[in-house]
Amino acid sequence: MVLFKRNPFGHILVVKRFLIQVFAVLTHRRYRGFNSLQIEGSEIITTLPDTNVLFISNHQTYFADVVAMFHVFNASLSGRQDTIKNIGYIWKPKLNIYYVAAKETMQAGLLPRILCYVGAITVERTWRSCGKDVTEKRDVNPNDTENIKIALSDGWVITFPQGTTKSFKPVRKGTAHIIKQHRPIVVPIVIDGFRRSFDKKGLRMKKKDILQSFIIKPPLEIDYDNDTIDQIVEKIEFAIEQHPSFLKVIPTEELKAAEELNKLRRWEY
Numbered sequence: 001m002v003l004f005k006r007n008p009f010g011h012i013l014v015v016k017r018f019l020i021q022v023f024a025v026l027t028h029r030r031y032r033g034f035n036s037l038q039i040e041g042s043e044i045i046t047t048l049p050d051t052n053v054l055f056i057s058n059h060q061t062y063f064a065d066v067v068a069m070f071h072v073f074n075a076s077l078s079g080r081q082d083t084i085k086n087i088g089y090i091w092k093p094k095l096n097i098y099y100v101a102a103k104e105t106m107q108a109g110l111l112p113r114i115l116c117y118v119g120a121i122t123v124e125r126t127w128r129s130c131g132k133d134v135t136e137k138r139d140v141n142p143n144d145t146e147n148i149k150i151a152l153s154d155g156w157v158i159t160f161p162q163g164t165t166k167s168f169k170p171v172r173k174g175t176a177h178i179i180k181q182h183r184p185i186v187v188p189i190v191i192d193g194f195r196r197s198f199d200k201k202g203l204r205m206k207k208k209d210i211l212q213s214f215i216i217k218p219p220l221e222i223d224y225d226n227d228t229i230d231q232i233v234e235k236i237e238f239a240i241e242q243h244p245s246f247l248k249v250i251p252t253e254e255l256k257a258a259e260e261l262n263k264l265r266r267w268e269y
């Protein structure tokens with residue numbers, strides 16, 4: 001007789017459920033109370049299948065981004081529209097949600113180790129270690145890729161394709177390879193205000209009454225057979241609003257100069 005139901009990673013589901021509930025209660029006020037999370041697009045969550053969904057998001061704090069997603073996904077699944085009002089939604093949380101995290105982040109201390117049980121797929125970043133970029137790239141650990149595959153076939157996976165909390169860093173190719181290989185539905189999320197309201201780790205609150213926003217976009221349109229890795233990378237960069245072109249704001253002087261030039265271009269009768 002099986003006493004406790006486990007997921008493919010061997011995690012006991014009632015333990016996982018209990019941990020999610022504890023962290024949900026501890027953190028709810030950080031998004032509704034001290035701050036008020038503005039959510040858009042929660043109806044998209046309700047249209048998704050139960051497995052093979054990949055959420056891609058920009059990244060602002062180590063832990064608070066994922067915690068917000070757990071709140072928003074569960075609230076939406078239990079019928080709330082663009083709100084995490086009334087924490088009752090956590091009574092029956094979705095248990096097959098996973099997130100990709102840097103191994104070094106999740107092994108630094110007791111709390112991250114506990115959070116692992118909630119659904120971490122830890123990966124070794126090939127280009128970064130001990131808080132520094134490494135020039136000599138390491139090989140992708142095949143176990144990491146295998147675990148992402150298992151997680152996608154069991155449920156939903158959250159990933160931060162830039163692999164770092166620094167904004168406008170390039171999207172890493174690994175995410176595009178995973179998309180091409182496993183063909184998940186890819187749902188972009190754009191968050192903001194997290195870095196202002198939380199510290200870098202997202203464990204302590206820095207400031208109250210900050211506008212935190214959380215926008216869920218419709219699934220990306222991807223041609224899994226014909227899109228190249230670079231094309232998928234670019235689609236991701238635009239979707240999570242981290243493409244370099246988002247940095248370009250045209251100064252007013254330049255706009256005026258362009259107008260003057262356009263006058264010269266006008267057809268002369």
Ligand SMILES: CCCCCCCCCCCCCCCC(=O)OC[C@@H](O)COP(=O)(O)O
Nearest residue numbers: 023024063066070071101102105115118164165
């Ligand atoms: C409803 C509440 C349920 C509670 C759910 C618990 C969720 C656990 C949240 C843990 C999320 C950890 C995600 C870590 C992602 C990650 O790996 O961040 C990358 C950093 O290393 C960045 O390093 P850096 O290069 O220094 O910016």
